[in-house]
Each structure stands twice: as structure tokens, then as C-alpha cells.
Amino acid sequence: MKKILSYLIIIFLFNSQAISKISNKDEIEILKNIRCLVCQGQSIADSNSDFAQTIKLVVKDKIGEGKTKKEIYGFLISKYGEWIVFDTQINRKNFLLWFLPYLSLFFGGLIIFAILKKKREN
Amino acid sequence: MKTNIIISFGLISFILLLFYFGLNNKNKYETSDLVGKKLSSFELKSLDEKNVFNSNTLEKNTFTLINFWASWCAPCRKEHEYLMLLKKKTGLKILGVNFKDRKENALEFLQTLGNPYYLLAKDHDGRSSVNFGIYGIPESLLIDNELNVIKKFIGPINFDNYKEIVKIINNK
Numbered sequence: 233m234k235k236i237l238s239y240l241i242i243i244f245l246f247n248s249q250a251i252s253k254i255s256n257k258d259e260i261e262i263l264k265n266i267r268c269l270v271c272q273g274q275s276i277a278d279s280n281s282d283f284a285q286t287i288k289l290v291v292k293d294k295i296g297e298g299k300t301k302k303e304i305y306g307f308l309i310s311k312y313g314e315w316i317v318f319d320t321q322i323n324r325k326n327f328l329l330w331f332l333p334y335l336s337l338f339f340g341g342l343i344i345f346a347i348l349k350k351k352r353e354n
Numbered sequence: 355m356k357t358n359i360i361i362s363f364g365l366i367s368f369i370l371l372l373f374y375f376g377l378n379n380k381n382k383y384e385t386s387d388l389v390g391k392k393l394s395s396f397e398l399k400s401l402d403e404k405n406v407f408n409s410n411t412l413e414k415n416t417f418t419l420i421n422f423w424a425s426w427c428a429p430c431r432k433e434h435e436y437l438m439l440l441k442k443k444t445g446l447k448i449l450g451v452n453f454k455d456r457k458e459n460a461l462e463f464l465q466t467l468g469n470p471y472y473l474l475a476k477d478h479d480g481r482s483s484v485n486f487g488i489y490g491i492p493e494s495l496l497i498d499n500e501l502n503v504i505k506k507f508i509g510p511i512n513f514d515n516y517k518e519i520v521k522i523i524n525n526k
Contacts, residue, residue: 269489282454283489286480293481311487313388343361 262291262301265318266308275318388487393501396485398475401452401460407475413499416445417523420495421471421511422488424455425463430492433510437470440516445523452476453483453491496522 263277266287271279276287287308294304308316320326398407412418421437423430440446450471452460457476464471477483486495487506494507496519504522507515 282480286484289479289481290484308484310391310394311388311484312489 258301259291259295262304263288265305266291267316267318269312269316388506389503391503393495393497393503394485396482398451398477398482401457401474401476403476407449407473409501411473412449412497412501415447416499417447417504418497419446419448419519420451420486420497421448422451422453422477422483422486422491422493424453424491425459426455427453427491429510431467433492433512434467434470436511436513436516438468440511440519441470443520443523446519447472449473449475451483453488454478454480 260277264275266276268274268276268279268281268284268287270281270283274284276284276291291304294307299307305317314320320329322330393409395409399405400407412420419437419440437448441448448470450473452474454477460474460476464474475482486493490508492510494511495503496505496507497503505518511519
């Protein structure tokens with residue numbers, strides 16, 4: 233039991249270290265999630281435009297400063313608006329976008345249940 | 355039967371409403387979200403590299419038009435006449451940020467067309483421009499003495515933009 237616990241603590245510590253540092257793989261993931269504003273649909277990672285080159289430099293700088301993914305996205309969103317990030321953020325404006333499918337599933341399920349129940353009673 | 359009709363009608367109305375809002379949604383990039391926000395603190399090197407300008411520099415002006423430009427940018431030539439007109443307006447100062455350009459080319463450009471800028475800064479790799487939400491040139495930001503972004507102009511300033519800026523600075 234003690235061995236399992238110590239293994240778990242070691243694994244947790246290694247993962248914590250991994251989480252606190254953004255790897256090169258993460259940098260590419262960040263760049264793939266940022267929209268090139270001059271390229272109509274391309275990500276910064278895929279684009280060779282002037283704007284994309286600048287953003288690549290800025291993201292590299294922010295990673296060097298020790299910023300997290302969330303902080304980097306937050307910085308770019310504060311400058312360019314939510315449109316710059318491909319992944320839609322969960323906030324008050326986008327609440328319906330995120331939860332409507334689940335709400336539709338739930339209420340749809342309720343309606344079907346009510347209809348079936350009525351049919352059985354009849 | 356009645357309940358089913360009401361539920362169906364409600365569902366169809368809801369879906370049509372969603373389509374209405376979705377199709378009316380603007381699908382091109384706009385910066386209206388950024389207007390009204392305060393500029394974060396920044397630092398810009400002067401074109402001759404002798405000085406550094408920061409947000410404190412601009413707080414002394416009633417209004418500042420921060421104009422990102424370059425000598426290689428054709429639309430920048432197009433808007434230059436309006437910048438020269440705006441230079442004459444009291445209460446407005448124009449800070450020029452030379453974007454990804456060579457100093458000698460920038461100075462030649464200003465010598466040929468005139469210099470509307472009270473201060474000339476440079477951003478040789480584009481990094482500083484990101485702090486202002488710039489993604490192409492020419493772009494201009496009209497800010498007040500509290501560094502609030504009043505208006506952002508994407509593309510060359512035209513006659514309508516010029517009139518709008520004059521109206522804003524005269525109304526204060």
C-alpha cells in the first residue's frame with residue numbers, strides 16, 4: 233500500500249512539472265488554436281502571413297515569460313477579441329452554444345418519455 | 355392533440371429564431387469589441403532609437419491618433435493626406451509607429467509626403483503592434499488622455515474617417 237502511494241506521489245509530481253512548463257508540442261497546439269486574421273480560416277501554425285509570423289514570435293515570448301496556455305489565449309483575446317481563438321470559450325455569451333445540445337437532449341428525452349407514457353396509459 | 359401542436363409550434367419557432375440570429379451574425383472580423391477598453395501599458399522605441407515612449411507620454415495629449423504605417427505600404431500613401439490635415443487640428447496629436455520597415459525608407463517617405471507625426475516610433479518585428487491589437491497596416495487607434503480606445507480604423511483613413519475624427523475631437 234505504501235509503495236503504491238509513493239508511486240502515485242512520484243507520478244503526480246512529474247505531471248505537475250509537466251503541467252507547469254509548456255513544451256514544444258504545446259506551443260504547436262497553441263499556434264494551431266489561434267486563427268490567422270488575414271488568412272480566412274487558417275491557423276497561425278499553418279499560415280506564412282506576416283501577421284502569423286508576428287504572433288508566432290509573441291507566443292514564443294509569452295512561453296519564455298512562463299505564461300500558461302490560458303494566459304496566452306487571454307492576452308490575445310484581450311487584444312483581438314474571441315474570434316482569434318478557434319476553441320470557443322465558455323462564458324455568458326457562449327453559454328447557450330455549449331449547453332444547448334445537452335439541454336435539447338434532456339428535454340427531448342422528457343418529451344419522448346411523456347409521449348410514451350401517455351401511449352401506454354391509452 | 356392540442357399540446358402536441360403547441361409543443362411543435364414552440365420547437366419550430368425556437369429553431370427559426372436560432373437560424374435568424376445565426377444568419378444575421380457578422381462573419382467577418384471586427385474590432386468593435388475593443389473600442390471602449392483601456393490600452394495596456396506599453397513601450398515603444400523611437401525611430402532614431404534615442405528615446406522610449408510609453409503610456410505616460412500619451413496621457414499628456416487630449417487625443418492621440420496612433421497610426422501604424424510603413425513606406426512599403428501603398429494604402430498608407432493614400433491616407434497620408436488626411437493625416438496631414440489632422441495634424442493641423444488642435445487637441446489631437448498623431449503618434450506614428452513605423453511597422454516592419456527600414457529607417458532610411460521611412461524617413462524618405464516622410465520627406466516626400468510630409469511628416470504628420472509629433473512622435474515617431476518603430477516596431478521592426480511587429481511584436482509591439484500586438485499590444486495594440488494590430489493585424490495589418492495601415493491601422494489607427496484614436497485614444498483619449500486616459501488611454502481609452504475611442505475608435506479603431508482598420509485600413510487607410512478616408513474622408514469619412516477624417517470627418518468622424520474631427521467630430522470626436524471637437525465634441526470633447
